[in-house]
Amino acid sequence: MSxxxxxxxxxxxAKQSDGEDMSAPYQEFQQRRGASxxxxxxxxxxxTATSIRRDGVGGFSVTDGPFAESKETLGGYYLIxxxxxxxxxxxxxxxxxGIGVEVRPVRMVS
Amino acid sequence: MPQAASxxxxxxxxxxxxxxWAFVLAATVRVAGDIDxxxxxxxxxxxxxxxxxxxxxxxxxxxxxxxxxxxxxALDMRRRAATAQRALPKLLEAEEYRDTEPGRxxxxxxxxxxxxxxTCCHPALALDAQVALTLRLxxxxxxADVARAFLLPEATMAARITRAKKKIxxxxxxxxxxxxxxxxxxxxxxLSVVYLVYTTGHTAPSGADLMRRDxxxxxxxxxxxxxxxxxxxxxxxxLLALVVLTDARRGARLDEHxxxxxxxxxxxxxxxxxxxxxxxxxxxxxxxxxxxxxxxLMAAIAAVHDESGSWSETDWQEILxxxxxxxxxxxxxxxxxxxxxxLGFAAGPAAGLAELDALGTExxxxxxxxxxxxxxxxxxxLGRLDEARVAFEEALILTDNExxxxxxxxxxxxxxx
Numbered sequence: 361m362s363x364x365x366x367x368x369x370x371x372x373x374a375k376q377s378d379g380e381d382m383s384a385p386y387q388e389f390q391q392r393r394g395a396s397x398x399x400x401x402x403x404x405x406x407x408t409a410t411s412i413r414r415d416g417v418g419g420f421s422v423t424d425g426p427f428a429e430s431k432e433t434l435g436g437y438y439l440i441x442x443x444x445x446x447x448x449x450x451x452x453x454x455x456x457x458g459i460g461v462e463v464r465p466v467r468m469v470s
Numbered sequence: 471m472p473q474a475a476s477x478x479x480x481x482x483x484x485x486x487x488x489x490x491w492a493f494v495l496a497a498t499v500r501v502a503g504d505i506d507x508x509x510x511x512x513x514x515x516x517x518x519x520x521x522x523x524x525x526x527x528x529x530x531x532x533x534x535x536x537x538x539x540x541x542x543x544a545l546d547m548r549r550r551a552a553t554a555q556r557a558l559p560k561l562l563e564a565e566e567y568r569d570t571e572p573g574r575x576x577x578x579x580x581x582x583x584x585x586x587x588x589t590c591c592h593p594a595l596a597l598d599a600q601v602a603l604t605l606r607l608x609x610x611x612x613x614a615d616v617a618r619a620f621l622l623p624e625a626t627m628a629a630r631i632t633r634a635k636k637k638i639x640x641x642x643x644x645x646x647x648x649x650x651x652x653x654x655x656x657x658x659x660x661l662s663v664v665y666l667v668y669t670t671g672h673t674a675p676s677g678a679d680l681m682r683r684d685x686x687x688x689x690x691x692x693x694x695x696x697x698x699x700x701x702x703x704x705x706x707x708x709l710l711a712l713v714v715l716t717d718a719r720r721g722a723r724l725d726e727h728x729x730x731x732x733x734x735x736x737x738x739x740x741x742x743x744x745x746x747x748x749x750x751x752x753x754x755x756x757x758x759x760x761x762x763x764x765x766x767l768m769a770a771i772a773a774v775h776d777e778s779g780s781w782s783e784t785d786w787q788e789i790l791x792x793x794x795x796x797x798x799x800x801x802x803x804x805x806x807x808x809x810x811x812x813l814g815f816a817a818g819p820a821a822g823l824a825e826l827d828a829l830g831t832e833x834x835x836x837x838x839x840x841x842x843x844x845x846x847x848x849x850x851x852l853g854r855l856d857e858a859r860v861a862f863e864e865a866l867i868l869t870d871n872e873x874x875x876x877x878x879x880x881x882x883x884x885x886x887x
Contacts, residue, residue, distance in 0.1 A: 362642045364641075443642075445641045446643075446648070446652075463641075467640070
């Protein structure tokens with residue numbers, strides 16, 4: 361089995377749900393695919409992000425906002441376990457995300 | 471086995487390379503666990519064939535000999551790697567090695583080649599990487615040859631292939647025939663890659679020669695291999711029909727001065743009749759599927775041309791109807807352009823030109839030389855020679871194939887002359 365990080369992207373302009381309840385599609389997804397989900401979280405909007413960049417001379421520069429400005433922003437993630445990429449993609453397709461997801465294999469460091 | 475002369479050995483190894491490479495590599499990947507190890511083991515097996523087939527004679531089944539040798543070598547390499555305790559990402563868990571001579575007809579072996587094709591043409595890989603991997607791993611072309619086929623520096627092609635292999639290993643792209651639910655879509659992806667290999671060879675996008683026969687032949691071989699591996703798949707039959715029916719005209723595409731001859735002026739007695747018969751039989755099989763797929767429709771268009779006794783007898787209404795069906799299900803600016811050309815011959819150049827002009831704002835065709843060339847041709851037929859000259863000049867700017875440029879220059883000279 362291999363681990364994959366499924367990064368969930370949404371449109372910046374999309375309305376953030378502010379309640380604490382998970383939406384019904386996500387609840388259904390988590391029930392259906394529970395066996396493959398190791399971990400996951402929904403994130404606060406990018407306007408709440410703080411980025412820290414190394415300045416190259418031992419210090420840091422701390423700025424307001426996400427690391428990379430773009431129309432698509434990271435809204436949450438799942439860490440999943442799958443037999444191969446095909447299975448991972450099958451699970452990832454079922455994530456009821458706004459605009460789509462990115463699937464990245466997790467590097468195994470021994 | 472009797473001893474063999476070195477020229478015989480070299481020829482036998484070259485022949486086995488061409489015929490058996492995919493078969494040997496595919497059968498070795500399962501033992502090797504990853505593609506790189508398998509490739510190295512297979513290369514070693516071919517090298518040892520060169521040195522041992524002379525004194526020991528050429529084996530009756532070169533493919534089986536090479537497979538056994540390559541699998542044994544792959545196992546050795548794995549053992550050594552395990553001893554060195556290198557934990558490399560593996561393509562798959564290697565199965566137990568069975569020391570049986572793999573039979574060519576055993577179904578599992580045929581499946582191995584199919585697995586390899588689906589790995590090379592996985593949609594998680596970029597299309598250019600799918601093409602490169604297919605030529606490298608299924609056709610056994612060297613990286614230098616693949617680079618040459620696409621007129622790219624070898625370093626660029628090597629980087630592309632390495633990157634794709636790394637992704638296969640790191641992301642665990644499976645070595646497996648897809649499930650039935652995905653099969654149609656995945657087969658379509660494979661067919662697109664094979665067709666791209668063929669068309670790139672049939673009319674080279676750039677360079678001095680109109681055709682790159684080596685590449686076109688690889689495309690034809692891949693289409694035939696798929697036909698053997700998926701004998702009941704109608705889309706596979708359709709692709710092979712399309713390639714065979716297109717390739718049947720190759721002997722008439724250049725005149726004795728190696729200048730381009732368009733279909734209108736081709737000597738149809740130079741068309742390959744047995745190939746046309748084969749293609750039409752395949753097409754019949756492909757068309758038994760309802761509704762017909764895109765490759766079946768394209769093959770049907772090729773068949774209308776191939777079976778027409780002369781250019782003037784061409785059934786343009788039939789061709790137009792087939793393009794309409796293509797546009798219904800697979801609309802694209804290129805199909806629209808070809809439909810406009812067919813309309814020009816069915817309903818007159820003015821009608822065709824009007825359709826072509828409507829495509830002038832299509833961003834996907836902005837650098838497509840055949841739009842300008844088709845406009846130039848219809849404008850010439852309409853006697854609007856000044857505009858035709860401008861259109862030929864535009865086509866010349868966009869065309870990189872020297873043989874096609876030569877043709878365009880000749881047409882331009884006729885207008886200026």
